[in-house]
Amino acid sequence: MSRETADGAASEQAVPERPAVEVDGLGVVLGSGTARTEALRGVSFTIPYSRSVGLVGESGSGKSTLAKVLAGLVPIDTGRVVIGGERFSAGTSRRRRDPGLLQLIPQDPFSSLSPRRTAGQALAEAMDPLRADARRHRSAIEEWFERVELPASAAAKYPHEFSGGQRQRIAIARALCTRPRIVVADEITSALDLSVQVEVLELLAQLRAELGLTMLFISHDLAVVRHVSDEVAVLRSGELREFGAVEQIFTAPRDEYTSRLLDSVPGAPGFRIRD
Amino acid sequence: MNAITTRPWPAFLLRKAAELLLAMVALVVITFAIAHLIPGDAARVVAGVDATAEQVEDTRARLGLDRPLAAQFWDYLSGVLTADLGESFRTGQPVSEVIANRLPFTASIALFGIALTLGVSLALGLAVAGLTRGNRNPWLDSAFGWATGVVLALPVYVIGAVLIVVFAVNWGVLPAAGADSLYSYVLPTIAIALGPIASMSRLVRREAAVVLEQDYMRTARGRRISTFRQYAKHAVPNLLASTLTLSGLILAGMIGGAIIIESVFAWPGLGRAVVDSIIERDYPMTRGIILTVGAVAVALNTAIDIILALVDPRTLRAGKVLA
Amino acid sequence: MSAIPPIQPEEVPAAAARRSRRPGPMLAIGLALMGSLVLVAVLAPVLLDADAVGLTDDRRQGASGEHLLGTDEFGRDLFARALVATRLTLVLTVSATAISVVLGVAVGLLVWMLSPRVRNLVLTANAVAVAFPALVMALVIAAILGPGAMSATLAVGIAGIPAFVRLSATMAAPIMVRDYVSTAKLLNVPRPVILVRHVLPNLGEALLVLSANSFAVTLTELSGLSFIGLGVQNPDYDFGRLLADGLPNTYTQPIQIVGPSVMLVLTGVAAMFIGDGLAARSNPRLRRLVRGRRSGMLHRADELSQEMAAAHREQGGAAGAAALRVRGLKVATAQGRELVRGVSFDVAPGEILGLVGESGSGKSLTAMSAAGLVPDGVDATAAEVTTVGHDLLGPVRSGDLARDVALIYQDPVSTFNPALRLENQLTEVARVHQGMNRRAARRALAAEFRRLHISEPDSRGRQHPHELSGGMLQRAMIASALLTDAKLIIADEPTTALDVTVQAEVLRQFVAASGSLGAAVLFISHDLGVVEALCDRVLVMKEGEVVEELTREQLARGEVKHPYTRSLLAAAQYMEPSAEEANE
């Protein structure tokens, strides 16, 4: 619905013909029988290369479902998704996807890394899914650790030896080291303390600039997406309520729900709890 | 996404019924097969050790063991459908009658046993969990470990023998064997329940240690209600799911224990009968009893699933809680 | 989950982590026992075989110096036999356990390669097999294979498979939905590799625990088969065979069953202790975070700190009217690590005091201690804690305290008891302490629900917590505070787990409710924005100390002195969606 807006906000970098991600009339139904729910309804938007879209929604909005659809973990019922030129729709067989196409940074820093494997092994698995040999890729791994501001010695450590923020850095490195065409970050800061959130967000903003990432950044918190997004999509109850450039969303929201979201952020000018 | 489904019960019950049916069909096939897989010639065993070849063949014909397997299976299957499990090779008595006579004895000690187990282990497990919270009373911790460990490691027949020696032979306060009066039930029930009490109270204690750490227990403490009320009203309901799930397994284990304990106490239940029937190659009896035990186990399992769903509606869709 | 983590996981120093790897007492005893048994199993058959097997004329003798446990009907030394039997027993039990575990786990994991429909079918069939008495199954298998050591082992092993299929399938289920597994799937790691690389290692310790327990069960099942006559057959002998051979003589020559019984118990206990020890080590919930006895009690501080508190008291001025008065509160772990280092503050009636800080700052511990709820594993001391007139350091009329102080916690889902209906929980204080009957309590609760504009107020109470959303649950909590006319509400991050729009709504109702009660509020939050909008006064906590006290106005104007507060404020501003920062 807002493809024009997205295309209009062009960046300086050279943009390939087609956008990195096109979501067109996407509909997803979860469950069956009495438990059946429509998680997504007619959602359309695009993400051009080297651009970042922030996807905001509260619980039940379908934002995680959308991430899973892009990752191929949830089948499509109606509409289609084109990622890096590859089309996926209801009929698409569930064949394996090229890991270079899309990578997901998961939400929970405690569940995103296997407790029994070192940080180095986690990255090695991304680089070489079959063998996952950390020694073979040592220099590449160290290079990535440096990039996410972790010491090289981190490679030999196990997840429980890291703080939550550090784990998310490892998860970010793991997702980026395959150089996917698009990265989906699903609520990656929601479990962290505020100051740590800021650090991770700054790191991500920095990497975005450095690597020209194409990214879908998902959060329940409107405030979080601001520093890492070019455009913002607001999702509610499976429908896209608003899609626009980040300044426009924050300064002149068109949708009533977006305004309410903005006003609900503590500290925002519209935030009132005492009459 | 907490969509509350409107009517999960019919679907749940339907699924359970289908499972039950499937299990019964499998049981019928398996029970037919096992009797024939047990080595040894039933006709020979029935005719007697010293019988002549001719007598053995006569016996074989009399028992219908000379007929093709398919025909025997058909007889069995149609018999099962009409609740006719055939006649014992040994006594010629209808198997269903034998089972009807003996099942109540096994069922009663199993049920008394499970009731005793549930009651004692909930109280014991909770008490120990409460008393050893936060590393308090470490001696109790090890005492509990040793006591339950020893009881669990002792075979049920040794426990039974010890109980008999102490209570029946030395003190003479309870009968040593038989099923004559209500007193007769005391020792077999205790013997059969001690092991399960040990394992269940270990489970309760382990689960309770987790439950007592839960936020809602702190909430309850915040209401400053008595410790007893905290445990009885707030902790116990949350232990029911796992204890019930385990009690299904324990009931199965009790039926296994019954096989052994019944000969120690001369208990006229199914356990002794199934062992005897296997040794005597009494196929219809073996089949009938195993079919019954299996059916009871499956039915109990289903019943426990349903009770679980009543106790904790979340399991309606989520399936079973881990044992 | 818990809002009061005594120690943050990431704060556990490497040394502590290493220490927890050391075997606990249970594990040590278990390993030592099992080690000795293995030694006996290796040596006894070599050293004692002649005594154990050779026929002599000393038949059926009692215990003597020569024959410690007497002899059997063949004149064989029963002590030697009990020791020699260790080898066969261990071999058979380990083999049977291995059959159950290896095949069970293999199937339990492989079902995860099947489609959900087929997997459910397999697991349902397996559930039936699990429900079937294992001993009966073993009995049948042993009968089919013909009695003997080998068939008994196979029988018990096979009969144990279904349980392990179920356990491993169930334990694998939560791992299969872990993010690292979905990430591996996205990386196109083949399913079998995922199972071996990610699932199996994470089941490892749990499976070890279960195997140790299963070893103990297998042990008694094997001996049960021997008792029935379908187990190990003479001339082979394991503990079960010896026991079954000796059992007819229990009454005449009880010494005959002593050897095998003791050995059986030692073996079983060794296995169980190893299992327990491993479980305690691997399960963080059971792992002792603190050694030593700290019971979660609030004590009066010693003389010195009382003096300090007296000084504080003078500074604080006359505060007899304070709804909450805390002086010199300290909370420490058993190792002596101070989590709260001498905090003092007052909350005036009707005042909303904010307590701000990041995780580990001690703010929740402070609040809970003020309510007299000190978590296990830590001890709190204070010179004074007076809560709505109740001196928490002395004997307390718990009913009055429960009525006067209402608590609202962070995670609405975990603070409600999932097994009980809402009304049973929310009206408990009114019913238990105020003697309200069930029906009156239910009506009163419905009235409060209505007051908070909760939909369907009359039927809400009969619902279970899982049927309500988080925001609804927190509102229900507020209703509970209204029900008892609480004088002090201690709210520990009550809206952190909620969506922003819901958070605003709940906060609004919270303020209205506390206002209508005229209650004092101690409000814990990490969010400066919330605190600024809500509180009259704010205490900033860092590492167990109050570093700064601010009024709402000071906070709103950014008039903060302490660098920590300033960094908090900066982080909050980074997140603020206000217009002037947008094009940074």
Place this chain on the structure above:
Amino acid sequence: MLGQGRGRAVSAALCAGALLLSGCTTGGEGADWETIRGAWIEDPTTFDPALTQTTDDYRAARLAFDTVVRRDLDGELVPGLAESWEQSADRVTLTIGAGHTCADGTEITPTVVAESLEYLADPDTKSLHTSGVFGEGEAAITADDDAGEVAIELSEPHSEVLPGLAIPQAGVICPAGLADPEGLAAGEVEGAFSGPYVLTENRRGVNYHFALREDYDSWVEYSEPLEGTPAKYLEFIVGAEDAVANQLLSGELDVAPVEAEELSRFADDGGFGTTTATTGEYYIMFNHRESSPFRDEGLRRAVARLIDREALREIVDPEGELIATLGDDTMQCANTDESLLLDQDGDAASDALDGVPVKVVGSDAIGPNGSATVYVRERLNAAGADADLQNTDVGSWVARLYDEPETWDVTVYATVNNMGTISWGLTTVLGEWHEDGGRNMTHSVNPEAAEALEAALSAESDAEMCRHWDTAQRAALETVDFIPLSMVTQSIVSRDGYAVEVPGGREDATTLRILD
């Protein structure tokens, strides 16, 4: 009021608890001096004497059905329903006594007896005991009520008809029972009973109650009259094999069979007496087929020299006497000459057996937990043989002995000798092979013994019979066709005040008495 009621309930509960803890005596209820409480191993399979198969069938049949002849305490045949008899090789004539009645009052006439014996002799009855009683030929049975005689004509001579008629399996079934075979088998036809007791309660798997017939007056006149009076009621619990000793000691039972291992529990206790019955014979059975090393007489002799029969007896059944044939000295024509057996000579045995592979098979029912074959195997191995032992349950063992003869070389066997004749055991190791319709499981080849056995079974007179038996036993022991060990026993423990006898060494519950 409410409080009071509740108080009462509480005190009742306390009493129940106190009762549990302290003093509810458990043995008292049955000891009324009219009843004897006994025990059987398991349910009888049938109450039709002709169709009986198990020990408990026989026990029940003995109580409820009288036989035409009985055994005296020393084993001699004494009158039962028949007051006298005459015997030749192919004919037995019984003179039936007057005044015997069935439980329904029917008089037991020669016709009644003849019909019952005909039923036993009829091949269609498929009784396992027909050939044991009447031999391999056909039996024609006629009654002459006027003469009070029943005549049995045999198409083939058989010398053991009278011993056969003494076994409970040959119990006389009254007309009411023959008219309703199913009811008879179920024990539901009271009129079928000819013995002193009638079955009154039949709780399968739990217990069986019998009541003494008030009109019964056909008690056997033993050479020494039995002390005491018969019990009015007999109650037998079943399935208590492992528990009877406990129940005797705790006062729950009065008279019951007890395992040999548990006898010493009663030895210390002055309040009990022990009676020992014999039920059969233990012996070492060799496989004489090509596949077995024991086709070679030398190796059989070596085993005989190796085995310490006394030690083996001690292990297997310490209550049983050593025997020199397959029967003890109470049995007619039994060899008692120990010199026919080889003396122990370990060295000679070792020379012969060294390195010989031997497949020993056994059953866990022979000796406690199969200890008999454990002993044989240990002795063989000690002598240098390479003996392998397979101990299994009875079913697998028997199947192996009959159907897989190449899988075994030697076993320890035990007969269940109901007849109380030496022929029962000897025909399992001598004479016609099992494959050819006989009972010999060993494939032994000993023409002299076989012929003598044949002759003994068709002998005209006792003297002739014993002469042939002597020849057969000598010939068989000469070549060590088998090694006789000892008697299989069943010890019966009775509480003071109760007694039981074992006529001819056999269990017989009609001898149960309450002492005054």
